[in-house]
Amino acid sequence: xxxxxxxxxxxxxxxxxxxxxxxxxxxxxxxxxxxxxxxxxxxxxxxxxxxxxxxxxxxxxxxxxxxxxxxxxxxxxxxxxxxxxxxxxxxxxxxxxxxxxxxxxxxxxxxxxxxxxxxxxxxxxxxxxxxxxxxxxxxxxxxxxxxxxxxxxxxxxxxxxxxxxxxxxxxxxxxxxxxxxxxxxxxxxxxxxxxxxxxxxxxxxxxxxxxxxxxxxxxxxxxxxxxxxxxxxxxxxxxxxxxxxxxxx
Amino acid sequence: xxxxxxxxxxxxxxxxxxxxxxxxxxxxxxxxxxxxxxxxxxxxxxxxxxxxxxxxxxxxxxxxxxxxxxxxxxxxxxxxxxxxxxxxxxxxxxxxxxxxxxxxxxxxxxxxxxxxxxxxxxxxxxxxxxxxxxxxxxxxxxxxxxxxxxxxxxxxxxxxxxxxxxxxxxxxxxxxxxxxxxxxxxxxxxxxxxxxxxxxxxxxxxxxxxxxxxxxxxxxxxx
Numbered sequence: 001x002x003x004x005x006x007x008x009x010x011x012x013x014x015x016x017x018x019x020x021x022x023x024x025x026x027x028x029x030x031x032x033x034x035x036x037x038x039x040x041x042x043x044x045x046x047x048x049x050x051x052x053x054x055x056x057x058x059x060x061x062x063x064x065x066x067x068x069x070x071x072x073x074x075x076x077x078x079x080x081x082x083x084x085x086x087x088x089x090x091x092x093x094x095x096x097x098x099x100x101x102x103x104x105x106x107x108x109x110x111x112x113x114x115x116x117x118x119x120x121x122x123x124x125x126x127x128x129x130x131x132x133x134x135x136x137x138x139x140x141x142x143x144x145x146x147x148x149x150x151x152x153x154x155x156x157x158x159x160x161x162x163x164x165x166x167x168x169x170x171x172x173x174x175x176x177x178x179x180x181x182x183x184x185x186x187x188x189x190x191x192x193x194x195x196x197x198x199x200x201x202x203x204x205x206x207x208x209x210x211x212x213x214x215x216x217x218x219x220x221x222x223x224x225x226x227x228x229x230x231x232x233x234x235x236x237x238x239x240x241x242x243x244x245x246x247x248x249x
Numbered sequence: 250x251x252x253x254x255x256x257x258x259x260x261x262x263x264x265x266x267x268x269x270x271x272x273x274x275x276x277x278x279x280x281x282x283x284x285x286x287x288x289x290x291x292x293x294x295x296x297x298x299x300x301x302x303x304x305x306x307x308x309x310x311x312x313x314x315x316x317x318x319x320x321x322x323x324x325x326x327x328x329x330x331x332x333x334x335x336x337x338x339x340x341x342x343x344x345x346x347x348x349x350x351x352x353x354x355x356x357x358x359x360x361x362x363x364x365x366x367x368x369x370x371x372x373x374x375x376x377x378x379x380x381x382x383x384x385x386x387x388x389x390x391x392x393x394x395x396x397x398x399x400x401x402x403x404x405x406x407x408x409x410x411x412x413x414x415x416x417x418x419x420x421x422x423x424x425x426x427x428x429x430x431x432x433x434x435x436x437x438x439x440x441x442x443x444x445x446x447x448x449x450x451x452x453x454x455x456x457x458x459x460x461x462x463x464x465x466x467x468x469x470x471x472x
Binding site: 204205208232233234235240241244245246247 | 252254320321322323324325326327458459460
C-alpha cells in the first residue's frame with residue numbers, strides 16, 4: 001500500500017501542497033481529480049521522488065510504500081523509481097532506441113546483461129501492456145512508427161519491465177483517441193490484479209469508469225476521498241459536488 | 250455558475266410536474282366518479298390516460314437524452330435516474346385510475362354495499378399521498394417524503410379493514426357478492442396507488458440525500 005501523511009510541497013516557498021494525507025490500497029485503481037493547479041501532478045510526482053530533480057522543490061511529511069518511508073535519507077531515488085513506476089501525459093519513448101530496447105531500457109540501466117532474460121522480460125512486458133501482438137514482428141523498429149496509443153502502451157511496458165509495485169499515471173490518455181483510451185483502461189484493470197495504480201485525470205468520465213477510489217484536491221488540499229461510486233453519485237462535500245457536476249467557479 | 254444543463258434539468262422537473270398534474274387530475278376525477286356516481290367523470294378518466302402515456306414517452310426520451318449527452322454525476326445523475334423511475338410510476342397511477350373508473354361505471358348503477366365513508370377516505374388519503382410525494386420532489390423536502398412513506402402502513406390497514414367489511418357483507422348477503430367483488434378491485438387499486446406514491450417518495454429521498462431507503466429489511470445490519 002502506498003500512503004502519504006501531512007505531505008507538504010513548495011517550490012521556492014510557493015506552497016503547492018498543504019499537508020495531504022491519503023492512502024492508496026494495493027490492487028486498486030485510485031484516481032486523483034481536481035482543477036488545474038490544484039496539486040494533482042505535484043502529489044503524484046512526490047510518490048516516486050521526481051521533485052528531487054527540481055531545483056527549489058521542498059518536500060516535507062511522509063510517503064510510505066508498504067510501511068517503508070521512501071524519503072529516508074540515504075534511500076536511493078533510482079531504486080524508489082524502480083518500485084514506483086510512472087507514465088506521463090505525453091508518450092515519451094526514447095526516439096533513438098528500438099521498440100525492444102525501449103522496453104528493456106530500465107532493466108539495462110539496472111545492470112541486467114543476460115540477453116535471454118532481457119528478451120524474456122521484453123516479451124512478457126509487451127504482453128502485459130497488451131502490445132505484443134501489434135509489435136512482435138517489428139521489435140527492431142523505431143517507436144516513432146507506432147501510434148500515440150501504442151507509444152503510451154510501450155511506455156507502460158517499459159515501466160512494467162522493472163517489475164514495479166506501484167504504477168503512477170499522469171493523465172495517460174489525454175492525448176489519445178477513445179479507442180486507444182479504452183485499451184489503456186482495460187490494461188489498467190488487468191494490471192490492478194498485481195499492482196497499486198494511481199491515476200491523475202481531468203476526465204471525470206474516466207475517473208468514474210476506471211477507478212475504484214477517488215480523491216478530490218483543491219488548491220493543494222484534500223477535499224474528499226472515498227469509493228469512486230460514492231464520490232460520483234453522492235459526494236459528502238458540496239465542493240466535490242460542484243466540481244464533478246461542472247458548477248465549480 | 251449557471252449552466253445550460255441547469256436549464257435542461259429545470260425543464261425536466263417542470264415536465265415531470267406537468268405529468269404529475271395530469272395524474273392528479275385523473276385521481277380527482279376517479280374519486281368523484283365514485284362519490285358522485287358520475288359516469289361522465291369515469292369516462293373522462295380514461296380519456297386523460299392518453300395524455301399521461303404521451304408524457305411518459307416524452308419524458309423517457311428526455312431522460313435518456315440527458316444521460317447520453319450530458320453524462321451527469323452526483324445530484325444531477327440522481328435527479329435524472331430517479332426521474333426515469335418516477336415517470337413509469339406516475340403512468341402506473343393513471344392505469345390504476347382507469348381500472349377504478351371502469352368499476353365505477355358498473356357500481357354507479359347499483360345500490361351501495363359499503364356504509365360509512367371508509368371508501369371515500371381511502372381515495373382521499375391516497376390522493377393526498379401522491380400529491381405530497383410530488384410536493385416533496387418539487388420543493389426538495391425530505392421530511393415530507395419520509396412522512397409519505399410512513400403513511401403507507403395506515404393505508405394498508407384501512408384497505409384491510411374495508412376488505413374485511415366487504416367480506417363480512419358477502420357472507421351475510423350473497424346478493425351483494427358481485428358489487429362487493431367490484432369494490433374489492435377498487436380498493437386494491439387505491440391501495441396500489443398508495444404503494445406507488447411510497448415508491449415516488451423513496452426516489453425523492455434518493456434524489457435529495459443519495460440514500461436508498463427501499464427494502465430496508467435487506468439493509469439492516471446482521472444481528
